[in-house]
Amino acid sequence: MRRLSFGAAIAVTIGLGVSVSLTSPPGLLSFLDGIMGGGIGAEKSGSGIPFGTHGQKLDVWRPARTDGRPLPVLIFWYGGGWVKGSRGAYAFAARAFARQGYLVVVPDYRKVPDVRFPAFLIDGAQAVRWTRDHARDFGGDPGRIAIAGHSAGAYTAAMLALDPEWLRGEGVAAGTIKAAVGLCGPYDFYPFTAKRAIDAMKGARDPQATQPIHFARADAPPMLLVSAGNDADVGAHNANNLTTRLRALGGRVAHIDYPGLSHENVVMAVSVPFRSKAPVLADSVRFLRENMARPASKEPR
Template sequence: MRRKAGLAALALVAGLGIAAAFTSPPALLSLADGALGGGSGASRPGSAIPFGNQGQTLDVWRPAGDSAAKRPVLIFWYGGGWVKGDRRAYAFAARAFAKAGFVVVVPDYRKVPDVRFPAFLQDGAQAVKWTRDHVAEFGGDPGRIALAGHSAGAYTVAMLALDRRWLEAEGVDPGIVRAGVGLSGPYDFYPFTAKRAIDAMRGVADPAMTQPLHFARADAPPLLLVTSGGDTVVRPHNAINLATRLRALGAPVTLRNYPERTHEEVVMALSVPFRGKAPTLADSIAFLNTALAPR
């Protein structure tokens, strides 16, 4: 028995090693997650579903073998510095939340250099509109929608939750956002120093209008902001400064800092292979279950 388990583990490692030559790191992580049990308990009833007016597509995940209606809904945006990423590569994140009882929508969005600010926010708002209009077809409750994302995806979460313009432009009531989870997101990063931020925000007349911190408001939906002491990509001051501003205004905000974790490890901890790295999933689910409790 032990020998068979060892051979299976070696086969998995070898297979993942071969796949690594052809696959992005998040996609490789999704393969490992699925092989180690993350693939059981979640299903994907919708794949490459068109939305918006720019040829965007999204996937929908939910608990496997479950017919319950009106489940809480989570829209998850992946990161990638506004220049890369693919919804399919983040199956590990979608499955983790689906297995916890959520209907999960994972949209793609346009990237730099083909577009710049605010195209990715417009795509995000159109994904919220699609979710409002169609998530009930997959068992989701359009009255209980939360947003979540990592890195550049967390930026979209914060901007859609705080700056009413983007949802209103799509004919969506900003109040539809019941809560937001931002993992390692940039919220206070002007002046722009990183190349990706410079490229993504190039040409903006008023840089303040790109900063989630600028739109902090007392009536913001509850936000969970997760950062980590080892994050040298999007440094902790982003989450700390936004949380401080929201608290001063009386808005509901929760700040979590995982001291030793890196930028990547915060989101990797949603996967089965790295779940022990940080309580990202447990903290997110506890927060969402409270924020999305039926009224």
Template sequence: MALRWRIPYTAGVIRRRPIARRLAMLGMVFAAAGCSPPGILDTLNSLTPGDSDAHRAATAVAYGPAPRQRLDVWTPRSNGIGLRPVVIFFYGGAWVKGSRGDYGFAGRAYAARGFVAVVPDYRLVPSVRFPAFVQDGALAIRWTRDHAARFGGDPTRITIAGHSAGAYIGAMLALDPHYLTDIGVAPTTIRAAALLAGPYDFYPWDDSRAVDAFADWPRPEETQPIHYARADAPPMWLAAGTADTTVKPRNSVALADRLKAFGAPVRLREYPGKSHVDLVMGLSKPFRGRVPTLDDSTAFLMAHSR
């Protein structure tokens, strides 16, 4: 599930907005300098006006002993009435790459919409294999439950979001309760999940990175989120781009259908003509006009965290 990023500069919002064209040209410069695509997007995001009511309140906070078990916290600058809802955002990268520092645009976006947003790193292949990265996600949830109030967040209103491999982690945590119960956290701690372009039903594996991440596990069905669909799952919003060739939209369709069959609360949102990276780029200020993933996901999470 290799993630191919392309920062567009000739289509849609870019044609209409000269500032976006200039930002995209800067992105090309950063790419030539060796910056990662998500890092480029985060830089472009920081150069684009908006989301001023959000800031990074804490960085590199340890939620476990390993170097990769660190997280950042983003909060609204303005004081709210009472504690705010919380969202934990898990980024993608095919379980082999990614950095919370490159996804500040996501933390800032959700904080500007009124959430306390937590963006954790997690251990990656080849240093670990399944289920270590899911277990890290559970530890990040436990840390958030225990510490959210310090940052104005309500520990009884924790939601999760994620993209690609991060959506996979979010789905496993929402659907398979043992990851949380094993560390003393009630599965009901997760109030809702908004997941973008995630792999949920992808065995047999046809990608080398999935093989590297999961093939050592002796029971392949236990690696698949769809295996854990249940009637009492938390409300889930599953988004897919119909032009996604990295993680096929059938993953979201299949999981939504299985959850519906159990009577679980689920909403499927398919974005016509949108690619794998379009969905996460929609969280960033320069490219929100391409796909309304920020508006749609925050509306769902806010509605289910009251």
């Protein structure tokens, strides 16, 4: 399978006469996704909504048409090595899941060097609390909330799914999360060797407490861990090791590896321009449907 990169999206966008100096590669991909039909069937129903206690904001997306029944909810955190990224640039991912019938919440979070661990987890937990409290306002079912993310965003999703401390700190019951999807996330990366990990986790009193694998437990929500065979940024051992640990404990976990993809390719495959490269969206949606297929219920408090 041919390797793709965000650079490919940039090249195509340049060919279309769009300036690349004012936006990010994911933002360019969202632009391409939009002009290739990615926005058909999805709508943004909330933009720049404040949440939490540190000036965070989030966007809300939903299907353009529904049957009136409450929608399952997905919170999606983007990647960027804990140092970059924005909710608006990942509209392509939000639209993709919204078109599949989900109310999608895309939160921003504080980043290095302004903050270190665990600030981005606190922001993540506050996004879950906001979603629990407000999903119904946008047609969502607060009794069916799943979480997902790519790269550093997958780290947040895994930590919130496995370590109940973060949700508990925001007054959210661990059972609020029904399923989690991690796309090329770091789950077992101590001792720290990459500069971004060193910077992000600097000052943690117990480095092991930064590791999702340290909190693996049998009663965690079902997890789908996705890895990429050509991932030079986050090694596939992260998903392999966490999968092995969860299975040994009796946890519910699925692992999918895409041998021909790179770290960036996995999230790019969610978009319309690159969706034919791998069934990342279809596999993720199938997993979510299998693990959230129950009627709406009163949300846990």
